[in-house]
Amino acid sequence: MLALRPAAPCDVIRSRLSEYLDGELAPHDRAEVALHLAACAPCARLALELALVVAALRERSASQGAT
Numbered sequence: 001m002l003a004l005r006p007a008a009p010c011d012v013i014r015s016r017l018s019e020y021l022d023g024e025l026a027p028h029d030r031a032e033v034a035l036h037l038a039a040c041a042p043c044a045r046l047a048l049e050l051a052l053v054v055a056a057l058r059e060r061s062a063s064q065g066a067t
C-alpha cells in the first residue's frame with residue numbers, strides 16, 4: 001500500500017503529546033507532532049481527548065486559585 005507514512009512512530013508522538021499540548025516542545029518537534037496528527041487518525045483522536053482533559057483541568061484550577 002502506498003499510503004502517506006507518518007513522519008515519526010506513533011509511540012514517539014504519543015509520548016510527546018502532553019508536552020505538545022502544554023506548548024513545551026521546540027518548534028521543530030511541534031511541527032513533527034502536528035504533521036503526524038494530520039496524517040494519523042488514532043493519534044489525532046488521542047490528542048483531542050488529551051486536550052479536553054488538559055482544558056478541563058486548567059479551567060478547574062483557574063476557577064479555584066485565581067487572585
Ligand SMILES: [Zn+2]
Nearest residue numbers: 010013040043
Ligand atoms: Zn500515530
